[in-house]
Amino acid sequence: xxxxxxxxxxxxxxxxxxxxxxxxxxxxxxxxxxxxxxxxxxxxxxxxxxxxxxxxxxxxxxxxxxxxxxxxxxxxxxxxxxxxxxxxxxxxxxxxxxxxxxxxxxxxxxxxxxxxxxxxxxxxxxxxxxxxxxxxxxxxxxxxxxxxxxxxxxxx
Amino acid sequence: xxxxxxxxxxxxxxxxxxxxxxxxxxxxxxxxxxxxxxxxxxxxxxxxxxxxxxxxxxxxxxxxxxxxxxxxxxxxxxxxxxxxxxxxxxxxxxxxxxxxxxxxxxxxxxxxxxxxxxxxxxxxxxxxxxxxxxxxxxxxxxxxxxxxxxxxxxxxxxxxxxxxxxxxxxxxxxxxxxxxxxxxxxxxxxxxxxxxxxxxxxxxxxxxxxxxxxxxxxxxxxxxxxxxxxxxxxxxxxxxxxxxxxxxxxxxxxxxxxxxxxxxxxxxxxxxxxxxxxxxxxxxxxxxxxxxxxxxxxxxxxxxxxxxxxxxxxxxxxxxxxxxxxxxxxxxxxxxxxxxxxx
Numbered sequence: 001x002x003x004x005x006x007x008x009x010x011x012x013x014x015x016x017x018x019x020x021x022x023x024x025x026x027x028x029x030x031x032x033x034x035x036x037x038x039x040x041x042x043x044x045x046x047x048x049x050x051x052x053x054x055x056x057x058x059x060x061x062x063x064x065x066x067x068x069x070x071x072x073x074x075x076x077x078x079x080x081x082x083x084x085x086x087x088x089x090x091x092x093x094x095x096x097x098x099x100x101x102x103x104x105x106x107x108x109x110x111x112x113x114x115x116x117x118x119x120x121x122x123x124x125x126x127x128x129x130x131x132x133x134x135x136x137x138x139x140x141x142x143x144x145x146x147x148x149x150x151x152x153x154x155x156x
Numbered sequence: 157x158x159x160x161x162x163x164x165x166x167x168x169x170x171x172x173x174x175x176x177x178x179x180x181x182x183x184x185x186x187x188x189x190x191x192x193x194x195x196x197x198x199x200x201x202x203x204x205x206x207x208x209x210x211x212x213x214x215x216x217x218x219x220x221x222x223x224x225x226x227x228x229x230x231x232x233x234x235x236x237x238x239x240x241x242x243x244x245x246x247x248x249x250x251x252x253x254x255x256x257x258x259x260x261x262x263x264x265x266x267x268x269x270x271x272x273x274x275x276x277x278x279x280x281x282x283x284x285x286x287x288x289x290x291x292x293x294x295x296x297x298x299x300x301x302x303x304x305x306x307x308x309x310x311x312x313x314x315x316x317x318x319x320x321x322x323x324x325x326x327x328x329x330x331x332x333x334x335x336x337x338x339x340x341x342x343x344x345x346x347x348x349x350x351x352x353x354x355x356x357x358x359x360x361x362x363x364x365x366x367x368x369x370x371x372x373x374x375x376x377x378x379x380x381x382x383x384x385x386x387x388x389x390x391x392x393x394x395x396x397x398x399x400x401x402x403x404x405x406x407x408x409x410x411x412x413x414x415x416x417x418x419x420x421x422x423x424x425x426x427x428x429x430x431x432x433x434x435x436x437x438x439x440x441x442x443x444x445x446x447x448x449x450x451x452x453x454x455x456x457x458x459x460x461x462x463x464x465x466x467x468x469x470x471x472x473x474x475x476x477x478x479x480x481x482x483x484x485x486x487x488x489x490x491x492x493x494x495x496x497x498x499x
Contacts (some may be wrong), residue, residue: 022301040393096289119289119329121297121322 005059006030006136010042010076011094012068019121020063020094023128029136034059039071043079059089059128061135064101066095074105081110088142090135094128257392258423281336295325334461341468346386348473353380353426356387357415360394364402371411373402378416379428382395383493389469390493396462397428397489404487405432422476422492431486443479466491 007030011017017035024030034057036042042064050057062080062126066073073093080086092113093106115131117125299322303315310318328432354377361375383390398413404410414429421427435443444467445460470491481487 013294015291015297019294019297019301065407096285096287096293098285116291117293119292119296119333120326121293121300124293124297125300 005032005034005057006061007033008042008045008057008059008062009033009035009134010037010039010062010068010073011035011036011065013065016065016117019124020128023125024132027129027132030060036067037138039068039073039076042068042076043071046080046089047083059135060141061132062089062091063094064091064130066093066097066106074102074109077106077111078109090139090141092131092135094131190215192420194292224383277339277343281339284332285336289329292325292329292332296322296329299325320405331461334465338461338465338468341389341392341465341472344389346389346472348384349387351383351385351387351390353390353417357394357398360391361398361413361415364395365400366370368402371402371406372408373405374412376412376414376416378414380415380417381424383426384495385473385493386469389472393466393469393491396466400462400489401428401430401432401487403432404434405430408432418490421490422478423494425476425490427488427490429486429488434483434487436483437481440479440481442478 007024009017009020011020017037021033021035024033034045036045046057046062064073064077067084068076073095077093079093080089080091087110090112092115092116093111094115095102096117098116103114113131113135115127118127203375240384299318302310303318303322307315356376357380365371365373365375394415398415401413402411405413408431410431412431417424418428422464464491466475474494475492477489477491479487479489
C-alpha cells in the first residue's frame with residue numbers, strides 16, 4: 001500500500017458507504033480513503049498482506065460498522081485493539097445499532113468512540129462531517145509506529 | 157331357800173324343794189340365756205346396721221365408679237373425634253400443598269415462556285432497529301444528495317417529488333423509532349424512585365426550547381409535589397406532553413404552557429396546559445391510541461405515538477391519564493401517579 005491512508009472505512013452497505021464517501025469528498029479533508037466491505041478485507045488490509053517490505057498501513061482513523069459479513073465489526077475491533085502494531089489507531093464505530101449490549105461490548109474492546117447513524121440524512125451527513133473534523137483536524141493522532149518510507153517489519 | 161310359809165302339808169317331800177331349786181336355777185339360767193340372747197340379738201342388729209351402711213357405701217362407690225367410667229368413655233370418644241378431625245385437616249392440608257405446588261410449577265412454566273417471548277421480541281427489535289434504518293437512510297440520503305448536487309438539472313416538480321421522498325423516508329424512520337420505544341417500554345423494568353416533579357418539568361421544558369431558540373413561550377411552573385416513579389419514563393412523559401404543547405401552540409402569537417398539580421382532581425393529578433390548537437372533544441377516546449392523530453399531517457407533524465407512550469407509561473405506574481380541550485383554545489392533559497405524592 002503506497003501513500004498515507006487517512007481514513008479506513010469498513011462498511012458493507014453500499015448506500016451508506018456511498019453517502020459517507022460523498023460527505024468526505026465534499027469536505028476535502030481526507031485525501032486517501034480506503035473503503036472495505038467486510039471484516040476479512042479489513043483485517044487483511046490492516047495486518048498486511050501487502051507487498052513484502054512495505055509497512056502496514058497506519059490510518060488516522062478507522063470508521064467501522066458493526067454488522068459486517070464474514071467477520072463482524074466487534075471481532076475486527078477486538079483484533080485491532082489487541083495487537084500492539086495497531087492498537088493506537090483511533091476507531092470510531094458508526095452503526096445503526098443503539099442497542100446497549102453493542103455499546104457495552106464495543107467499549108469493553110477499547111473503541112475510541114461509538115456513534116449511532118442518524119436516520120435523517122441531514123443529521124447523518126452532519127455526523128459524518130463532525131467525525132471527520134474532529135478526528136482528522138482537532139484530534140492529535142497517535143505517534144506513527146512505522147514512518148512512511150519503509151522500515152523492515154519485524155515478524156512477531 | 158325360802159323360809160316362811162310352810163304348806164300345811166309340810167310333810168312335803170324333800171325332793172320337791174330340790175325340784176324347785178332346779179326349776180329356779182333353770183329359770184335363772186333361762187333368764188340369763190335370754191339376756192345373753194338379747195345382747196346377741198342387739199349385737200346382731202348392730203352388725204346388721206353396720207353391714208347395711210357398708211352396703212350403702214359400696215353402692216355409692218359403685219355409682220361413682222360408674223360415673224367415672226361413663227366420663228372416661230366420653231373422653232375417649234371425644235379424643236377419637238379429635239383424632240379424626242386432625243386426620244381430615246391433615247389430608248386437607250396435603251391437598252392444599254399439592255395445589256400450591258402445581259400452581260407454582262405452572263407459574264414457573266409461564267415465567268419461562270414469558271422470558272423466551274421477551275428474548276424473541278428483543279431479538280426482533282434489534283433486527284428491526286438495524287435493518288429497517290439502513291434503507292430509510294439511503295432513501296432520504298440520496299434524495300437529499302440529488303437535491304443538493306443536481307439542483308440545476310431539476311425543475312420545481314422534480315424537486316417537489318424528491319422532497320416528498322425524503323420527507324416520507326424521515327417520517328418512516330421516526331415511526332420505527334417510536335414503535336421501538338413503545339415496545340421497549342412494555343418490557344423494561346421500572347425503577348421507582350422519588351422524583352422532584354418541579355425540577356423535572358423545568359429541565360425538560362428548557363431542554364426542548366433550547367433546540368427552538370426562535371420560539372418565545374411563556375412557561376408557568378406551579379407548585380407540584382414529588383412523585384414516585386421511574387425517572388426516565390416520567391421524563392419521557394413530560395417530554396412528550398411538553399413537546400406536544402409546544403408544537404400545537406406554534407401558531408399563536410402568545411404561546412403559553414403551564415405545569416402544575418391539582419390536589420382535588422382525580423385524587424391528585426399533575427397537568428400540562430397549553431393555549432394552542434386544542435382538539436375536538438368528541439374524539440377524545442382516540443387520543444391515546446397508537447398512531448391516532450386528530451390533526452392533519454399538513455397542520456402538525458407527528459406519528460401519533462407520543463400520547464400512546466404517555467398512556468402506557470402512566471398505566472404501568474398504576475395511574476390515569478386524560479385530557480380536556482377546546483378547539484383553538486387549548487388543551488390540558490392530566491395524569492396521576494399514585495403512591496408517593498405528598499409524602
